[in-house]
Amino acid sequence: MPLGLRSKLIFAFIIVIGIMVGFYSAFSAYMEFRATRLEANGRTHLALSKVDRDNSALKVSTQQFASVILNNQPAMQAFGRKDRRAVGEALSNLIKESNFPGFVSLVDDNSHVFYTTETPSHFDYPAESEAINWVLVNHQPYSGASDFSATKVLTMSSIFPVIDNSKNMKGVLVVSHPLNSEYLVGEVTKFSIEEPDPVQKVDLMVFSVSTNKISACTPGLGGANGGPFVHDLSQRGLPAIPKNMFGMIPNGISRLLIPVPSGDADHVFESGGRWWHQEAFVGITQKDAKAPPKTYGILFVSTPVPDVTGKIVTILIVACGFGGLALVIGFFFGHRISTSVNEPLRFLIERTEDIADKKRVIPPLEGLSGEWLELGELIDTAVNTMRSSTQNLKLSLSRQKEELEERNKLVDQSTTKIESLNRQITVQSRQLSEVQKQINQANRQAVVVQHKLDAVMQCSTEGFLILDGYGNVLSANPVFLNWVGCTEGEVAGRLCFDLVKKPGEPRTRLMFGQAFARSTDPNSVLNRFHPEGIVYHGKEDKYVEVHANLQPICGEDNTTQGYIMVLRDKSVRTENAQLRQEIVVMLQDAIRSRLAEGESRWASLMSMSSSMHPNMNQAVADLHGVYQQLLAIVDSYLMMYGGFVPPPVIPKEPIVMPSLVKDCLEEVAQMARDRQLALDYRTVASLPSINGNRDAVRGILIEVLHRLISVTAPG
Numbered sequence: 001m002p003l004g005l006r007s008k009l010i011f012a013f014i015i016v017i018g019i020m021v022g023f024y025s026a027f028s029a030y031m032e033f034r035a036t037r038l039e040a041n042g043r044t045h046l047a048l049s050k051v052d053r054d055n056s057a058l059k060v061s062t063q064q065f066a067s068v069i070l071n072n073q074p075a076m077q078a079f080g081r082k083d084r085r086a087v088g089e090a091l092s093n094l095i096k097e098s099n100f101p102g103f104v105s106l107v108d109d110n111s112h113v114f115y116t117t118e119t120p121s122h123f124d125y126p127a128e129s130e131a132i133n134w135v136l137v138n139h140q141p142y143s144g145a146s147d148f149s150a151t152k153v154l155t156m157s158s159i160f161p162v163i164d165n166s167k168n169m170k171g172v173l174v175v176s177h178p179l180n181s182e183y184l185v186g187e188v189t190k191f192s193i194e195e196p197d198p199v200q201k202v203d204l205m206v207f208s209v210s211t212n213k214i215s216a217c218t219p220g221l222g223g224a225n226g227g228p229f230v231h232d233l234s235q236r237g238l239p240a241i242p243k244n245m246f247g248m249i250p251n252g253i254s255r256l257l258i259p260v261p262s263g264d265a266d267h268v269f270e271s272g273g274r275w276w277h278q279e280a281f282v283g284i285t286q287k288d289a290k291a292p293p294k295t296y297g298i299l300f301v302s303t304p305v306p307d308v309t310g311k312i313v314t315i316l317i318v319a320c321g322f323g324g325l326a327l328v329i330g331f332f333f334g335h336r337i338s339t340s341v342n343e344p345l346r347f348l349i350e351r352t353e354d355i356a357d358k359k360r361v362i363p364p365l366e367g368l369s370g371e372w373l374e375l376g377e378l379i380d381t382a383v384n385t386m387r388s389s390t391q392n393l394k395l396s397l398s399r400q401k402e403e404l405e406e407r408n409k410l411v412d413q414s415t416t417k418i419e420s421l422n423r424q425i426t427v428q429s430r431q432l433s434e435v436q437k438q439i440n441q442a443n444r445q446a447v448v449v450q451h452k453l454d455a456v457m458q459c460s461t462e463g464f465l466i467l468d469g470y471g472n473v474l475s476a477n478p479v480f481l482n483w484v485g486c487t488e489g490e491v492a493g494r495l496c497f498d499l500v501k502k503p504g505e506p507r508t509r510l511m512f513g514q515a516f517a518r519s520t521d522p523n524s525v526l527n528r529f530h531p532e533g534i535v536y537h538g539k540e541d542k543y544v545e546v547h548a549n550l551q552p553i554c555g556e557d558n559t560t561q562g563y564i565m566v567l568r569d570k571s572v573r574t575e576n577a578q579l580r581q582e583i584v585v586m587l588q589d590a591i592r593s594r595l596a597e598g599e600s601r602w603a604s605l606m607s608m609s610s611s612m613h614p615n616m617n618q619a620v621a622d623l624h625g626v627y628q629q630l631l632a633i634v635d636s637y638l639m640m641y642g643g644f645v646p647p648p649v650i651p652k653e654p655i656v657m658p659s660l661v662k663d664c665l666e667e668v669a670q671m672a673r674d675r676q677l678a679l680d681y682r683t684v685a686s687l688p689s690i691n692g693n694r695d696a697v698r699g700i701l702i703e704v705l706h707r708l709i710s711v712t713a714p715g
Helices: 005-070 073-080 084-098 130-138 181-193 228-236 251-257 308-356 370-383 386-459 478-484 524-528 570-597 599-611 614-642 657-674 694-711
Strands: 103-108 113-116 142-146 155-163 169-178 203-208 213-217 268-271 274-282 295-304 463-468 473-476 532-536 543-554 560-569 653-655 690-692
Touching: 005 073, 005 084, 005 142, 005 155, 005 169, 005 181, 005 268, 005 274, 005 295, 005 308, 073 084, 073 169, 084 103, 084 113, 130 142, 130 155, 130 169, 142 274, 142 295, 181 203, 181 213, 213 228, 308 370, 463 478, 478 532, 524 543, 543 570, 560 570, 653 694, 657 694, 690 694
Parallel strands: none
Antiparallel strands: 103 113, 103 169, 142 155, 155 169, 203 213, 203 295, 268 274, 274 295, 463 473, 463 560, 532 543, 543 560, 653 690
């Protein structure tokens, strides 16, 4: 190669491609690692905040149940006289009545367990607990973590002093809710469906410091699922917990790599392909104590994170593939560039040597172009005649013209294709715009329907419960929450039949129960449904009798996704029925009867129309029409609210009795002649005229005459 251009170009391509591939691979791997760890930390932080919220609720529930036990005379009196059997019976009745899921313990003033409902039952063992000793000494209640039981299970407990009427310390009452696997599974399930901010793909684990073992965990961390950290923690205990976020890397550098919040940096770490967030359960913090409070256990919140090793390998393979392809393309272009320079240069050198040797046959310049052709032409001009130079120039121009025409044809074809493609893109854009408008319209309609449904539930005078497929409460409207005296958060997750009791079923003092209960029977809600029920107030001694309706909610595959329960207050319906009856009686007796009585007077008034002024006659007729419309309106209301058609108003008119009797005798004369009877009557001059229905009176007289003729003997 005359200039060595190929090797220089290849070396430059290798350096540039290597730098770009290396930086791209490192940046992609770091961004993937950073994004997955930040997402995992946010998920575990949110789950931990929800656990703290539910633990606070557990404290409140244990405090309330402890107050119920302290106010129970049979239990406290039995504890005062050291009657273990009576204490057990009283506590069992209270636990069954309130459905409390934990256990209760009574400790005497010597810090020995007198009685406990924990399984297995064991009594008279010393309660080695800093919290119990503190309550015995200070006579003040305590609520928080504890592990005083014989099984050393970690619990959320409320400890109250038991003081008799003489202000003597008899012992302490301990109400505990165990933080076992069932509770952790319920928490994880609740987090996954709770709105807003549901938390998916998280697991919980509780480590007991006193036993130095894992006391409870969700199925996602059981067995080999938890990875090497869970196995190491179960074998070594507390020393297995990492001190830094990423093992040997100091936390200062780790915070630069993964910018987690300052409050989380000392409580998070990664181990075994999972992100871990820990929180300690500590005991009593005394102001005058120099030692830190006792740690009873540690709660771990874990979520899986992807292994970046596979991602790095994938990035390297892709980067190497593209780098290799770029390198091959670089080799190709390097070869073409070096060839485009070396071949014309070699051709000109050899042609110049031929001209210098004065050969007769000189190679033409047809294979050259651009500056190389100009250089060849300058050489030819310097050594050849003007004719040969001109001829070569003409040949070159003709070839360039043909090439230009071909290129123009290709440009025209490309322009036509581009215009056709632009038209297709325009049509598709219009279609996409129409589809987007339809989607937006459908979304607006769905939002309007949702708002209308929420408004109906909020404004309705009936109680509404939105249930899942197992009968657990997902949502309730303000009317039902007012009946039970609770907030929506307090009734969420409870079984609907714990809130709506059957008639005659006793009420429970507290609304304890398992949240989000499940049943293997798909028809359990329909089987337990009762059309009438009682809703007890949770805080006051009152209740509401209701009529219940249950409507299933079916999905696209006709499976029951949930239910809507509508509850109607019986007392409101009774008041409505009574009010309706009062309206009917008022319309019938106080209004319509008065209007019907005035109808007979209208007949006499209308008979005087010939003697009245024409204007007065028209006014009376119009007033009579208004009167009849008013009577028709009253009859319509009676048909709507009374359920019956009122009898029509019979018009009354003056009746001349002698004339009426005469007409009746003439009508029955033929019948009398057939019976060989003679009819005769004497007119009474003082017989008065009456107002009434002429047809009705005439029908009565005809019936009486027929009866007389039929019972009289012939002749």
